[in-house]
Amino acid sequence: MSRQHDVALGMIDSRFALLLDGNTSAQLHAETSMAIEMAHALGAIDISEHQHYVARQDRILDRQHQDLMQKLEASRP
Numbered sequence: 001m002s003r004q005h006d007v008a009l010g011m012i013d014s015r016f017a018l019l020l021d022g023n024t025s026a027q028l029h030a031e032t033s034m035a036i037e038m039a040h041a042l043g044a045i046d047i048s049e050h051q052h053y054v055a056r057q058d059r060i061l062d063r064q065h066q067d068l069m070q071k072l073e074a075s076r077p
Contacts, residue, residue, distance in 0.1 A: 008044035011035045012053055016060070024064045032057055 015032040036057070040050040 004044040008039035012039060019060050029061060
């Protein structure tokens, strides 16, 4: 692995760690997307890694949305 690849994965994985710890902010999702896109645009990750990370973020976003909807439904009178 190249140094660029290691740095890119570190940037991406650090954001995923925050998402998995429960941070649901739009800013963090945007940062995560940007880290993935920049890493791919600069050639630090290949297309299969890009697709993997995009799908992973989509799954996290979907799960966070489902959790929010359940909380909202539970709080309805």
